Amino acid sequence: MNKIFTIIPAVIILTLTAVAAYGQQEADLGFKWVRTVHEDAVRPYSEGVAAFCKNGEWGYMDTYGTTVIAPSFDDARSFKYGVALVSKDSKWGVINRSGYVIIPIQYDSIEPFSDNTALAVKDGKSYYLYSSGQIRELPDGITFHSYSSDIAKVTKKTRNGDRYGFIDNGKGYYVIEPSYEEATDFYGDFAIVRKKGATYIINKNEKKIKPRGNISIDNTYLSPESGSGFIRKSDGTYNLLMRERNTFTEVQTSFSTANPFHEGMALVSSGNSLRFIYPSGATAINLSGYDNAGNFSDGLAWVEANGKYGYIDKRGHLVIDTVFSLAGDFSEGFATASYQGRRGIIKRAAPYDTYPRLAISSVKISDANGNSTVEPGETFRYSVTIENSGDEAASGVTASIAVEGGRTDVTFEPSDAAAPVIYSGESETVTFTGRAGTYLTPGEIPVSISVTADNLLGATTASKTIKSGAASRSRLVIASYKVYSPDDTPLQKGKDIRLDVFIKNEGQDVARNSSVRLRLPDGVSAKSLDLSAGNVAPGQTVRVTTLIEVDTAAAQNIFSIITSASEMSKKQSDVKFVSFEIGKASSSVNFLLQ
Numbered sequence: 001m002n003k004i005f006t007i008i009p010a011v012i013i014l015t016l017t018a019v020a021a022y023g024q025q026e027a028d029l030g031f032k033w034v035r036t037v038h039e040d041a042v043r044p045y046s047e048g049v050a051a052f053c054k055n056g057e058w059g060y061m062d063t064y065g066t067t068v069i070a071p072s073f074d075d076a077r078s079f080k081y082g083v084a085l086v087s088k089d090s091k092w093g094v095i096n097r098s099g100y101v102i103i104p105i106q107y108d109s110i111e112p113f114s115d116n117t118a119l120a121v122k123d124g125k126s127y128y129l130y131s132s133g134q135i136r137e138l139p140d141g142i143t144f145h146s147y148s149s150d151i152a153k154v155t156k157k158t159r160n161g162d163r164y165g166f167i168d169n170g171k172g173y174y175v176i177e178p179s180y181e182e183a184t185d186f187y188g189d190f191a192i193v194r195k196k197g198a199t200y201i202i203n204k205n206e207k208k209i210k211p212r213g214n215i216s217i218d219n220t221y222l223s224p225e226s227g228s229g230f231i232r233k234s235d236g237t238y239n240l241l242m243r244e245r246n247t248f249t250e251v252q253t254s255f256s257t258a259n260p261f262h263e264g265m266a267l268v269s270s271g272n273s274l275r276f277i278y279p280s281g282a283t284a285i286n287l288s289g290y291d292n293a294g295n296f297s298d299g300l301a302w303v304e305a306n307g308k309y310g311y312i313d314k315r316g317h318l319v320i321d322t323v324f325s326l327a328g329d330f331s332e333g334f335a336t337a338s339y340q341g342r343r344g345i346i347k348r349a350a351p352y353d354t355y356p357r358l359a360i361s362s363v364k365i366s367d368a369n370g371n372s373t374v375e376p377g378e379t380f381r382y383s384v385t386i387e388n389s390g391d392e393a394a395s396g397v398t399a400s401i402a403v404e405g406g407r408t409d410v411t412f413e414p415s416d417a418a419a420p421v422i423y424s425g426e427s428e429t430v431t432f433t434g435r436a437g438t439y440l441t442p443g444e445i446p447v448s449i450s451v452t453a454d455n456l457l458g459a460t461t462a463s464k465t466i467k468s469g470a471a472s473r474s475r476l477v478i479a480s481y482k483v484y485s486p487d488d489t490p491l492q493k494g495k496d497i498r499l500d501v502f503i504k505n506e507g508q509d510v511a512r513n514s515s516v517r518l519r520l521p522d523g524v525s526a527k528s529l530d531l532s533a534g535n536v537a538p539g540q541t542v543r544v545t546t547l548i549e550v551d552t553a554a555a556q557n558i559f560s561i562i563t564s565a566s567e568m569s570k571k572q573s574d575v576k577f578v579s580f581e582i583g584k585a586s587s588s589v590n591f592l593l594q
Contacts, residue, residue, distance in 0.1 A: 026457050027349040030311075030320035033457035035065050036396065037336065037343040044331035046078035047097070058086070060099075063334065065345075065454075069099040080113045081131035092120070094129060102133040115147040115169050136172075148185040149224065151204065154178060164193070176206050182217045188224035192217055201248055213241060213250020223261035228279035230258045230266075238268070240281045251281050262295040265314070276301075276316075285316035298330035300348070309337070320348065339457060357390030358397070358451050360462040361427060368568050369512045373469040374410065376440040379433065382412070382466070386419065386451050387427040394422045396454030399430050404446040409437040410466070422453075434466075442469050475507035476514055476565045477591070478576040479541055484586035491582050494552040499526070499578065500545045503565045504592070505536040513568035516544050518561055523554030533565075550582060557582040 026032055041053040042061075049060045049068055059071030060079075075087040083094050086105065093105030107127070111119040116131045126138040138144050143155035150169045155162050156178040165178030166186070182194040190201050192215065199216055201209040215231055220241060222229035227243035231250055238258040240251040259267040265276040265284045274293060276285040287293055292304040293312075300311045303322070310322035311330075326338040337346050365372050367380040374380055382401065388394050397419040401412050417430035445466040452459040482500045483491070491497055499518075505511045514533040518526055531544035550559065558581045566573035580587035 026355065027353060029323055030318075030349055031346045032349050032353045032355070033339070034063070034334065034345040034347055034455060036454040037345060038454075042336060042345075043076075043078055044329065044336075045334045046080060046331060047082065048332070049079055049097075050334075051076040051078060051084070060084075063345075069095070077112070081116050083113065083131045085110050085112070085118070094118075094131075094133070103129050103135060111146045115150050117147045117152075117169060119144060119146045145185065149188055149204075151175060151186050153183055153185050153191075166191075175204070176202070184217060187222035187229070188227060190222055190227055192220055192222070203246075207246075209246055209248060211241065211248035211250065213239070213248065215241065215248075215250070221260065223266075223279065225261050225264065226279035228261065230255070240277075242281055243279065253281065259295055262297065263299065263314070265296055267293055267295060267301075285312070285314075287316075294327075294329055298333060300330045300335075302327040302329065302335075311335075320346075344457075354392035355390050356388050356392045356394035356422075356424070356453055356456050358394055358422070358453060358456065358460045359387050359389060360449055360451060360460060361385045361387040363449070363462075363464055365466060368570075369472060373467045374434070374436045374440065374445070375469055375472060376436055377438050378436045380436070382432045382434050382447075383429050384417075384432070384449055384451075385427055385429045386422060388422040388424055391424055392455070393424055394453035394456060396420070397422050397428070397451065398453070399449060399451045401432050401447055401449050404448055404463070407445065409440050410445050410468070411435055411437075436468065440468050444468070472511070472567065473508040474505055474511035474536070474538070474567055475572065476503055476511050476536065476567055477506055477574045478502070478516070478563055478565050479504040479592050480588065480590040481563070481576070481578045482586060482588040483578065483580035484588075488585070490585050491550075491580060491587075493550045493554060493582055495549070497548045497550065497580075498545060499548050499561070500543055501531065501563055501565075501578070502541055502543050503533055503536065503574075504541040505538050508538055510538065511536040511567035514542070514565065516563055516565045518546075518563055520548070520561055521559050523551045523556075524559055524561065525549050525551070536567075 039052040039054050043051040049062055051058055052061050054071050057071035058073040058076035059067055060069040062068050073086040073088055077085040083096055085092055086095050088105050091105050092107045092110040093101055094103035096102050107120040107122045109121045113131060118129045120127045120129050126144050128136040128138060145153040147169050151166045153164060154167055155164055163178040164180040164183035165174055166176040167173060168175045180193040180195050184192045189203050193202055194217055201211055213231060219232040220229060229241045230238045231241050232238055238255040240253045242249050242251050255268040255270055257269045261279060265278060268275060268277055274287040274290060275283050278284050290303045290305050294302040299314055302309055303312050305322050308322035309324040309327035310318055311320040313319045324337040324339055328336040334345050334347050337344060362385045364383045365380055367374055368378050384399055386397065398416060400416045402415060403410050412432045412434045417432060419428040419430055422428045445468050447464050447466060449462045449464060450459045478501060480502045484498050485491055486496055486498050501516050503516060512535050514536045516531040518529045520526060526546050526548045528546045531546055533542045533544050536542050561578040563578050564573050564575045576591060
């Protein structure tokens with residue numbers, strides 16, 4: 001049977017809403033953002049789980065987003081009757097809610113389960129598969145179709161051509177003999193058939209009903225719910241086929257488009273007029289002011305106005321505001337929607353709902369010299385403390401930081417940080433690593449911080465500044481050194497030798513956490529290679545000292561040690577050679593006098 005109704009297309013406009021809402025404010029918009037979708041694809045929830053795709057493999061998750069069947073399939077369909085169709089290597093099979101394969105993955109195709117039964121094909125042979133795991137091989141010579149309303153259409157070849165009848169869903173007996181030249185599946189209690197050139201409607205008892213209208217197998221659709229449906233005319237418009245008890249009457253409506261009846265209403269349009277109608281044809285909801293809409297599901301239908309999507313109830317009341325850039329049908333209380341570039345799972349707001357509420361409670365900068373001022377070339381840490389004052393734990397918390405105003409003299413790498421969960425009443429601190437450029441402009445560096453969570457609709461933002469300044473004007477130099485033995489005897493191999501290095505700050509700022517590092521030649525060892533001098537004030541000279549020893553096996557007697565002095569930022573250092581000779585009483589040099 002050809003498709004005789006048109007699904008009104010959803011016009012996706014990528015204009016994002018400017019509404020900023022998070023935490024309890026979601027309830028004011030009529031919904032709760034359950035969680036952000038990170039999977040590649042998620043199918044509607046059915047029987048408490050949803051099929052999802054991650055990295056090309058399909059599995060199933062519960063309403064909390066927890067994986068209940070690990071992704072391992074090439075494709076996976078929604079659960080129904082406690083079973084679901086899955087595919088691997090272009091073959092199909094059936095699993096149960098525990099993920100066990102109850103019907104082998106070996107069929108070329110399997111139709112969706114209906115009435116606990118699915119039609120399957122393998123190597124040209126047909127089978128009925130049952131949700132219990134049973135398999136029935138179907139006889140040759142008859143073409144079998146999927147069950148609908150506990151009855152399945154069959155096609156039998158006869159001397160006069162194909163003839164259509166119907167079998168039951170028990171033992172497979174004929175309940176209507178194959179005598180019809182054409183037939184549709186049963187739509188609830190009724191099917192459309194053609195026999196000897198006459199087209200009419202039959203019920204399950206094969207009672208014939210001649211409709212008042214111009215119906216045919218290819219242009220008529222009946223609703224399984226009410227029996228009413230639509231007739232597609234040659235000009236592409238639709239007339240209502242209204243059922244009143246056992247009478248079917250064509251009503252001249254000339255709808256431009258007509259969706260099937262769902263939950264007692266059908267979406268139709270006439271020109272620019274969009275509305276829902278009852279099976280009687282009476283207007284149920286006038287959608288004036290909306291550009292598009294979807295079918296009712298779970299008592300809600302999405303509507304679109306000016307590129308924004310929300311939901312109405314069966315009274316036509318807007319119960320979820322039009323704040324989404326895209327919205328899907330509800331199923332088992334949940335729907336997928338997109339908000340400001342994020343895909344998520346939503347539900348209707350309820351009085352008992354809880355929400356996280358995040359705030360940036362403090363920020364702290366830790367830089368090399370401890371002055372909380374970022375200087376040229378300096379690497380620093382920027383810590384952000386996030387507090388959850390809501391009544392629900394915030395899961396999948398992420399924070400991002402960005403330098404405002406297009407400035408490039410300070411960068412953060414990476415610019416995102418994560419906290420798996422922040423429980424109600426608690427806080428967590430995330431840290432960013434920043435780096436200042438060589439040519440840093442002194443002043444205030446504006447930065448913006450944004451924090452959100454998987455179960456939070458919007459983001460908490462804060463604008464902060466980082467103080468920047470010129471580089472430290474300290475200047476450490478190695479002023480002098482002295483090499484001698486502790487007992488004032490000549491220097492000897494294998495004996496302790498004292499090394500003193502004197503460093504001076506010739507700059508205008510304090511040299512913080514100053515140190516001297518030694519590089520020793522072969523045959524020389526030292527108690528320490530890093531000699532701390534602490535903070536050195538402008539004009540101050542500080543001595544650092546260590547014991548060294550020359551190996552008795554060393555061939556030479558004259559040695560040079562490379563010494564380098566620097567402060568904490570390591571931005572400037574002074575390098576000198578310390579030389580001494582075995583056998584001499586001492587060696588010393590005053591570099592400042594040279």
